[in-house]
Amino acid sequence: MAKVRCRFMQRLGYFLDRDRGGHRLLSLVFFSGALLLFLSLNGELWGADTPYLEELLRQAGERRLHQERYWQIILHYKPTLAGSKSRIDDPHFFLAPNGRTDPQAELGATLRAFFQEAADQDNHPICRFPARFAWLKEELQIDGTRLPQVECREFQEALGTIKPKAAVLIFPSAHLNGPASMFGHTLLRIDGARNSKLVSQAVNYSAFVDSNNGLTYAFKGIFGLYPGYFTILPYYEKVSQYNDLERRDIWEYPLNLDEAELERMIQHIWELKDIASSYYFFDENCSYRLLYLLEAARPALHLTDQFFYWVIPLDTVRVVQESGLTTATVYRPSQASKISHLAAQLDGDLQQLALHIANQEIAPAAVTEQAAPPEQKSIALDLAAEYLQYLLVKKELGPEQYKERFWAVLSERSKQGPAATEQERIPEPTKPEDGHRSNRLTLGGGVKNHAGFQEIGYRPAYHSLLDPDEGYIEGAQLEFGSLLLRYYDPSHRLQLAKLDIINIVSLAPRDLFYQPVSWKVVTGLNQQTFGDGRDHLIYRLNPGGGFSCRLGRLGLSYALVESDFNLADQFRDKYAIGLGGSLGLLSKPLPFWKTSLYARKLYYPLGDDHQTLEVGLTQAFQLNRNNSVTVEIARTKTFGINYSEAKLNWNLFW
Amino acid sequence: MKKVALVTIVSLLLTGVAFAKGAAAPATGLAEQNVGCGWGTLMWKNNADNSALSQSTQASTNGILGNQTFGITSGTAGCKRPAKFAASDSLVRFAYNNLDSLAKDIAMGKGESLDTLAELMLVPAANRPAFASTLQSNFTNIFPTGKEDYAEVLDNIYVITVKNG
Numbered sequence: 001m002a003k004v005r006c007r008f009m010q011r012l013g014y015f016l017d018r019d020r021g022g023h024r025l026l027s028l029v030f031f032s033g034a035l036l037l038f039l040s041l042n043g044e045l046w047g048a049d050t051p052y053l054e055e056l057l058r059q060a061g062e063r064r065l066h067q068e069r070y071w072q073i074i075l076h077y078k079p080t081l082a083g084s085k086s087r088i089d090d091p092h093f094f095l096a097p098n099g100r101t102d103p104q105a106e107l108g109a110t111l112r113a114f115f116q117e118a119a120d121q122d123n124h125p126i127c128r129f130p131a132r133f134a135w136l137k138e139e140l141q142i143d144g145t146r147l148p149q150v151e152c153r154e155f156q157e158a159l160g161t162i163k164p165k166a167a168v169l170i171f172p173s174a175h176l177n178g179p180a181s182m183f184g185h186t187l188l189r190i191d192g193a194r195n196s197k198l199v200s201q202a203v204n205y206s207a208f209v210d211s212n213n214g215l216t217y218a219f220k221g222i223f224g225l226y227p228g229y230f231t232i233l234p235y236y237e238k239v240s241q242y243n244d245l246e247r248r249d250i251w252e253y254p255l256n257l258d259e260a261e262l263e264r265m266i267q268h269i270w271e272l273k274d275i276a277s278s279y280y281f282f283d284e285n286c287s288y289r290l291l292y293l294l295e296a297a298r299p300a301l302h303l304t305d306q307f308f309y310w311v312i313p314l315d316t317v318r319v320v321q322e323s324g325l326t327t328a329t330v331y332r333p334s335q336a337s338k339i340s341h342l343a344a345q346l347d348g349d350l351q352q353l354a355l356h357i358a359n360q361e362i363a364p365a366a367v368t369e370q371a372a373p374p375e376q377k378s379i380a381l382d383l384a385a386e387y388l389q390y391l392l393v394k395k396e397l398g399p400e401q402y403k404e405r406f407w408a409v410l411s412e413r414s415k416q417g418p419a420a421t422e423q424e425r426i427p428e429p430t431k432p433e434d435g436h437r438s439n440r441l442t443l444g445g446g447v448k449n450h451a452g453f454q455e456i457g458y459r460p461a462y463h464s465l466l467d468p469d470e471g472y473i474e475g476a477q478l479e480f481g482s483l484l485l486r487y488y489d490p491s492h493r494l495q496l497a498k499l500d501i502i503n504i505v506s507l508a509p510r511d512l513f514y515q516p517v518s519w520k521v522v523t524g525l526n527q528q529t530f531g532d533g534r535d536h537l538i539y540r541l542n543p544g545g546g547f548s549c550r551l552g553r554l555g556l557s558y559a560l561v562e563s564d565f566n567l568a569d570q571f572r573d574k575y576a577i578g579l580g581g582s583l584g585l586l587s588k589p590l591p592f593w594k595t596s597l598y599a600r601k602l603y604y605p606l607g608d609d610h611q612t613l614e615v616g617l618t619q620a621f622q623l624n625r626n627n628s629v630t631v632e633i634a635r636t637k638t639f640g641i642n643y644s645e646a647k648l649n650w651n652l653f654w
Numbered sequence: 655m656k657k658v659a660l661v662t663i664v665s666l667l668l669t670g671v672a673f674a675k676g677a678a679a680p681a682t683g684l685a686e687q688n689v690g691c692g693w694g695t696l697m698w699k700n701n702a703d704n705s706a707l708s709q710s711t712q713a714s715t716n717g718i719l720g721n722q723t724f725g726i727t728s729g730t731a732g733c734k735r736p737a738k739f740a741a742s743d744s745l746v747r748f749a750y751n752n753l754d755s756l757a758k759d760i761a762m763g764k765g766e767s768l769d770t771l772a773e774l775m776l777v778p779a780a781n782r783p784a785f786a787s788t789l790q791s792n793f794t795n796i797f798p799t800g801k802e803d804y805a806e807v808l809d810n811i812y813v814i815t816v817k818n819g
Binding site: 199231236404 | 724744747748751752754755757758760761762763764766767769770773774786787790791793794797799800801
């Protein structure tokens, strides 16, 4: 493409040439200032083909192009009471001063901007907003020769590097000991001509953070105090982050986009380069923003409209599947899954040997002395190598020790020859999107101390210990905003039985290779029986920590030390602080039947002095993927008063 | 009573600390920090912190520290390039960022990183099984001590594969 010299710069240069004496400096400043003012006020550019621009503006207005679906998508407009407003708040994204709330003004300003002289070609609106340009050019049949000639070198270079051929939706599933990661994340992968997907590019929307502190992080993430940006980086960096560092399995969903759709998507991604928008953990998050890219690719799809108050990444995967954008799934196991899989193929002695080798207690060459088949020896060394990486990531091993041990193990491993293929294939777990849905409605009834009640509950997200496990991690619970209302028949009294703001439990079993800490945090409102024998609503913050281990076929057992802060007017001094613990056993006697047996004892020496003991058994029967029935019986003693409760509930997930 | 109160307060504090403890950087690469060019360095540097809450929130907000957005052609932290052949930028970047997986795959004789290496080194598909087994049997020539940086590793691989035709 021939570069046409910028007429504005030419004029300026001419002016400067004549101004060698310097006495006209003042008039130069005045001239350029006036010119800039003129440009910014009018948006019409000196030397531009004004009649042609006017013609295009007229056509765009007549056809009401600003109301077209595609314009609404690529500007991220959403209807509001007053009209519409873009979900992007960065002023750099708009060319009209009121562009965020006025699609028509923005479209006009965009057309005008295309006629700007091309001083900085890569930042010329034609290069900066390639999706807008391509669409308007086609809609209005814009004659490119009547526009300033610009060369979008950066964009072309990026296209040259990526060479887009296909796009894939990526979903990293939950972290083993981080139930909050169940909320998940999604990103896109753009595949080029290469077979190796590791060197594809990952397109990712994420918060840019200023703090390493977990609590600050959570707070700012929830309240939109971090700016979010789209980033592009090699896919291997994301694989390493999720598979190796965070121990999360990755699920990949190839999208059936054609060439034109893919091109539109890439153009729109480029428009979002360096554009900030507030990152909200619950709604305007990674997965929500990603949906715009898919809509830009295939404007007939309405993906973002299907979410209102919160956007759960896995639900966006389901919406994308239902839209027909994807039919296949690829599983990419995490390093933790690899370690478990390798260990499962070895007997106890060889597992111990691998552990000793990783801990440098036995030389790697010792495997050759084992009476095991050669594949087993290879697997033991593979296991030691993977485990060493895990120790490094957990910082239980420094880089120098790691290098030495990793090298020793791999040197020995290289002498063993390749492993048999079938041993490397890691069985694919249930796909996360095949698990139960995120919303849960509960209906049921029961008896508390001879008083019958009916109850109704709603939980917007996400999974509890007794919900069907398929597609989720066993022993992990994450609930937001779980609400339960109860109506007592004898007294005709409706009460708020429970409102869990957050309820997280992570029971991560310890074994030979992993020694995680199990933990819980529950906070919210619930009914508590007081010394007067009546129920009152209290606020509770109940954290705890401890251990879990698998007891063979019996299930998952746990022991937690817990503390509990309670607030209510009915407490003496209005509060109670307690310390105690809980023991429990989660079992799955049959694939559709789960049980939870537990005992919990807490002493509250501070505030209102009292004790609580609670023993219970909950059983859940899975009817199908999105229906289950739970039967609960519990006996509680608190403030010296004993009471029992039994109830039967039906749960519908949708 | 005082003792119980003390125990309670300490345990509450401990619980809080357990959730908030640890403050390593979130797990996304800042290629600017030069922490060496051999294996182990990137994984060590990038590791997630151990606190359960930090891990969870990091995993959920996907935070990134730093300001690079479109790192399509970003570099290799000032590490040197292979000396013995003209390696492409993608190869150099890949080797720099994946040295640990490469070492593991070479030792095991197969794997995705090894396949990627073969493709980036333009090894014809038909020759890849031979490429993999040559590298496996030459592991200690490629990694004589395990302290080699990625440029030396690439040079060693180049010399071995050329020598073996």
